[in-house]
Amino acid sequence: MKLTESLQNINKIPELRQRILYTLLLLIIYRIGSHITLPGVDASAISGASQTHASDLFGLFDLFVGGAFARASIFSLGIMPYISSAIIVQLLGAVTPYFQKLQKEGEEGRQKINQYTRYGTLLVASLQAWGVSVSLASPASFGRVVVPDPGFFFMFSTVLILTASTLFIMWLGEKITESGIGNGISLIIMIGILAGFPQSLIAEIQSVSLGSKNWIVEAVILALMVVIVAAVVVLTVGTRRIPVQHAKRVVGRKMYGGGTQYIPMRVNTAGVMPIIFAQSIMFLPSTFLSFFPESEIMQNVANVFAYDSWWYAVMFGSMIVFFTYFYTAIAFNPKEVADTMRRQGGFIPGVRPGKSTADFIDNILTRITLPGAISLAFIAVLPTFLTKFANVTPGFAQFFGGTSLLIIVGVGLDTLQQIESHLLMRHYDGFMKSGKVRGRR
Template sequence: MKLNESIRNINKIPELRQRILYTLLLLFVYRLGSHITIPGVDAAAVSGASQTHSNDLFGLFDLFVGGAFARASIFSLGIMPYISASIIVQLLGAVTPYFQKLQKEGEDGRQKISQMTRYGTVLIAVLQAWGVSVSLASPASFGTAIVPDPGIFFTITVVVLLTASTVFVMWLGEKITERGIGNGISLIIMIGILARFPQALVAEFRSVSLGSKNWVIEIIILAMMAAIVAFVVILTVGTRRVPVQHAKRVVGRKVYGGSTQYIPMRINTAGVMPIIFAQSIMFLPGTFLSFFPENEVMQSIAKLLAYDSWWYALMFGTMIVFFTYFYTAIAFNPKEVADTMRRQGGFIPGVRPGKSTADFIDNILTRITLPGAISLAIIAILPTFLTKFANVTPGFAQFFGGTSLLIIVGVGLDTLQQVESHLLMRHYDGFMKSGKTRGRQSR
């Protein structure tokens, strides 16, 4: 009843309804383009060859682009070059004075940074498209020839087409963010992951029906999956509230302040960005190694860094912990929070304003970020353990935990919160809570 009422309320708000329809339309365009095969590629041959690579980095990359890579689609690169460029620009913003200056220039600085990110996206897309063209043209990559007529013309076609498609997907994401609902880049990644869920679910239950698994064990696995999803939701929305007291001020005949508010410090302040950043970095070795499909040394390194290996899990988990702290430091600045509190006449009970308040907030942030970062890392590498010890199919294991589940939960909650904000602004109940809006505002 509550869900049906919320859906009816969405239909009553023309602006929100148009935003949702616009978002769905652009996501449909993205999914439609992911089924268009690159010219010069035998689609049937690449589909059959991709089945043998479902448990390596090829299959993991294909998961993020919704099967477009396995189909040799024009959207094979998806939005990952843009993510990689964003990581590089944000890293430069942390260590380069020029980018730090741009970050402080307001809207003009953000526009310049966005433009540099777009240029970086084109450069990375060209390099990755070149690697894709080499892999497609080499029979050693797939065990069979999937390009009937490889040559320089095929390479140029693939590079130009995949680069232009990546720019188009980036434009779709920016338009969804601007005129739709939710973060467009994150939604494109999420919809690509969700597109593989029905196929993974069917493959898992097919293995049970064939007798390779016990139904009782499968039910236990599904129960564990529900528990992990609940834990991820709790981890995503969990907060530590820091009390802030405002001193009373008399302005004319009115008294201001004297109330207690809270600073909501999330356990996972960085959200899904550390997962996306770390995953994009882990794709880079595979892209580099794709240029040497016939080199035995390079291919042995590729097997060592396969996403179901222990080395990959260790490196991936370490990167997630690092990027969690890195992105938290960018998203939440204790010194700015302390300065804002002091200007507004607020203070934390028992802590002196200024530097002491900044150090107090930074200490709390460091403590609550550590368990959040470790939890993210454990959940991200969980599919590796499930595939090796629980005999879960690789495709289904990605939804049991790992990057896929974290992105789906994080992006889904963020999108629902944006929808709810539109509903609450117009005095309707949202998805996340029950009760009347007026009563929540009064409390």
């Protein structure tokens, strides 16, 4: 009843209805493109060959692009080159004075940074497209011939199509963010992940029906799934509120201030970005190693970066912890918060304004970020342990742990919050009338 009422409220707001329909239309276009096979590739051969890579990094990359990689479609690279480029630009912003200056120039600086990110996307997509074309043309990569007529024309056309398609997906994401609902780039990643859920669920059910798994064990695994999903939601919406009091001010005949407000500091301030950043970095070695499909040494190195290896889990978890702190430092600046409080006449009880306030906020932020970062890393590497010890299929394991669940929950809550904000601004109840959606009081 509550869901029906909320959907009716959405339909009563023309702007919100148009934004949602516009978003759905662009996402449908993205899904259609993921089913168009590259010219010169044998679709049936690539489909059969991809099954042998379902549990390695090939299968993980394919998960993020909604099966487009396994089909060798024109959208095989997805939006990951854009994410990789954004990581590089943000790292430059932390160490390069020029990019630090751009970050402080407001809207004009943001536009320049976005432009550099687009240029970087073009470069990264070209390199990854070259790696994909080399891998497709080599029978050793898949154990069979997937390109009947490899040659210069195939290599050139594949690089051109994959690069142009990545830029088109980037444009779709920006248009969704601008004229749709939610963050377009994140929604594209999420819809690609969700596209593989029905097939993974069917495979898990078939394994139980065929007797390869005990249904009691499967029930325990599903119960664990519910617990993990709840834990991820709590981690995503969890906050530490810092009380802020405002001194009373008399302006004319009226008195202002004197009330108490709160600074909501999230346990997971960085959101899903550390996961996406770390995952993009982990894709780079496999891209480089794909240039040498017939080299035994390179393939031995590739085994170190295999998705189900312990080294992969350790490196992946470590990078998540690093990027959590890194992105939190970019997204939340205690000094700016302290300066804003001082200008507005606010103060934290028992703490001096200025530097002491900034140090106090930074200390709390550091302490609450540590358990958040460790929790993110644990959930991200959980599918590796479940695949090894619980005999869970790799595809299904991604949906109750790991990157997939974190992205789905984070992006879903962000999108839900934006829809609820539109409803509340027009005095309608949102989806979570009795609950607590992030950012709602």
